Amino acid sequence: EAGVAQSPRYKIIEKRQSVAFWCNPISGHATLYWYQQILGQGPKLLIQFQNNGVVDDSQLPKDRFSAERLKGVDSTLKIQPAKLEDSAVYLCASSLEANNQPQHFGDGTRLSIL
Amino acid sequence: LAKTTQPISMDSYEGQEVNITCSHNNIATNDYITWYQQFPSQGPRFIIQGYKTKVTNEVASLFIPADRKSSTLSLPRVSLSDTAVYYCLVGDSNSGYALNFGKGTSLLVTP
Numbered sequence: 001e002a003g004v005a006q007s008p009r010y011k012i013i014e015k016r017q018s019v020a021f022w023c024n025p026i027s028g029h030a031t032l033y034w035y036q037q038i039l040g041q042g043p044k045l046l047i048q049f050q051n052n053g054v055v056d057d058s059q060l061p062k063d064r065f066s067a068e069r070l071k072g073v074d075s076t077l078k079i080q081p082a083k084l085e086d087s088a089v090y091l092c093a094s095s096l097e098a099n100n101q102p103q104h105f106g107d108g109t110r111l112s113i114l
Numbered sequence: 115l116a117k118t119t120q121p122i123s124m125d126s127y128e129g130q131e132v133n134i135t136c137s138h139n140n141i142a143t144n145d146y147i148t149w150y151q152q153f154p155s156q157g158p159r160f161i162i163q164g165y166k167t168k169v170t171n172e173v174a175s176l177f178i179p180a181d182r183k184s185s186t187l188s189l190p191r192v193s194l195s196d197t198a199v200y201y202c203l204v205g206d207s208n209s210g211y212a213l214n215f216g217k218g219t220s221l222l223v224t225p
Contacts, residue, residue, distance in 0.1 A: 105157025
């Protein structure tokens with residue numbers, strides 16, 4: 001089966017600019033996750049969708065980050081305006097359901113803020 | 115959420131068995147234990163998941179004692195390609211097990 005697809009792989013922007021990331025999960029996977037991984041740390045969950053509804057966004061900085069999952073399939077994560085501390089890898093993952101299923105990760109988008 | 119504690123790093127030679135232990139003293143009754151592997155520039159990859167006793171698949175074994183306050187990931191006969199970061203996660207869907215990746219254990223395998 002095709003894996004989780006993410007684009008772009010790399011993005012360089014200046015602070016205060018906006019940026020968007022796209023994720024296409026594995027076909028049939030109801031649950032989609034966005035993570036932020038800062039260099040040297042483990043992934044931190046930003047938001048979790050079940051179909052097109054938000055399950056958990058408690059760690060999403062809502063003043064600058066937003067995410068949507070239209071029609072319960074693809075998802076986009078946006079940052080506006082970006083700050084220097086947003087430099088990280090943004091990972092998307094999906095799973096069949098949320099109940100103890102393994103998550104399948106994409107290879108992420110590496111964001112650098114100048 | 116159950117907090118996990120793992121060694122920051124481990125070293126091994128090729129061909130040896132590697133055991134990485136994770137402590138999770140406040141694991142809840144419904145919690146599962148899941149291990150992921152991550153290579154540089156890639157997303158984490160699921161290795162194994164268990165609830166109690168022993169689970170084995172084609173790449174690893176997971177040992178969980180009766181009190182479930184710790185777990186050990188066992189990698190038999192490691193190769194250079196097993197050099198990666200290994201994460202232990204504890205939780206279930208209700209408690210948000212997706213959140214708690216921690217810093218993981220960086221395993222270096224050398225010839």
